[in-house]
Amino acid sequence: MSEALRAYVGLGANLGDARATLRSALCALDALPGGRLLAVSSLYRSAPIDSSGPDYLNAVVALDTTLDAPELLAQLQAIEAAHGRERPWHNAPRTLDLDLLLYGHERIDTPALTVPHPRLHQRAFALLPLLEIEPRIDAPGLGPLAACLPALADQRVERSGTRLDLRLRAFADADFDAVVERWHACNRNAYSYVAGHQRHTLADARTFFRERLMPSAEITLACSLVGQTLGLIALEPEAQPGRGWVRQLAVFDGEQRRGVGSLLVEHAKARCPAGLRLYTFARNAPARAFYAGHGFEAIAFGTSPAPESEPDVLYGWPAPTGELR
Structure with missing residues (x-):
């Protein structure tokens, strides 16, 4: 037929x-x-x-x-x-x-x-x-x-x-508009309690993504087999081989608790087997529970830079010593 x-x-x-x-x-x-x-x-x-x-x-x-x-x-x-x-x-x-x-x-x-x-x-x-x-x-x-x-x-x-249909692929320039729009919406919804995030416009998000993330971080997308983008992780390598920073981890709206974040974190561990570090807001209880469930440990508490100026937590996997920002 x-x-x-x-x-x-x-x-x-x-x-x-x-x-x-x-x-x-x-x-x-x-x-x-x-x-x-x-x-x-x-x-x-x-x-x-x-x-x-x-x-x-x-x-x-x-x-x-x-x-x-x-x-x-x-x-x-x-x-x-x-x-x-x-x-x-x-x-x-x-x-x-x-x-x-x-x-x-x-x-x-x-x-x-x-x-x-x-x-x-x-x-x-x-x-x-x-x-x-x-x-x-x-x-x-x-x-x-x-x-x-x-x-x-x-x-x-x-x-x-x-x-069941999760896969990973590298971020490409053609993804920029659609991915940044979803990432920006996700951040605004997730961090409604952070005034600095609520003031960020889509244009601000585009600038941050293009000028801060893309030059220094390896950005990987979690996608469905039919092509829908479900989340992303941005990994920035450290000078010491095998170590890195998770600069961004986002699971887009409607995809939480479906294995997307876990897939991205396991990818990060495979890419940086000697250790990972990341920051999250202290009152982001779901994120803190998620990282703890994946073997990360809270190793320092502080305050994020302006304009957020929000209490935050440094996490490490495995737990490194000392605080670095």
Whole structure:
């Protein structure tokens, strides 16, 4: 076929490093011929149904594809096989499960494939991530899928909120306008209690970014596979090899607690394995808890320069000695 159809694929795994397997499978789905990844749900944790073993991690992706349904099914099964999928018995635990949930508005009933998936309306671990990315979706023969959820209230499914589709890339000049605008809005929202931040205009943010960050810092962006920029980190190296300053770390509005900040911090640790330092405002309790959770220690307390003039905290990983500004 040549005209693209919208397909929805469910992902699940409960053996091995399930999170890493799902990330790898997601990259394989993004690389399918004749396709384009459009949306990826959060990760969900669910108890096995009609089976035993560890909890599953689940997600759903939406993609446009020019492959016909049997071709798409064959590609999904090839990805499963590449990730060690075996089928020793019905509902056995698995390294990777890829289910074709919906294929356009088509109804398919062959020995090899049934679409919509025959148990879609009975499985909260598939419905919840599907409805996250397409809340008003109808399925052929089933109608609005949201109406199926009340009957599944006894199925244990927990949304982790963590994004599955995270990747890192270097900041480029073409990113400047969009990234600075989101960074400026994020800072104003996060630091509403700091008068100096509220006075900063978008033009001020552009100047700071271009004249203070870009010349001296390595700026890395956290992005989704479909290209949305979710956050950034700016690392400034010290004279001592392997050490650096985190000059900026921002997780853009709507992306907090989804794994973006953790990915950026782990990137910084890999880039500066001998040590990192950073400042944050003393009353920024969420940031302080975040850094402590990632092994940073508060080593000095002071006041930030004007115009903020706000009590701040120097953090180090591992904790260095002495205070440097």
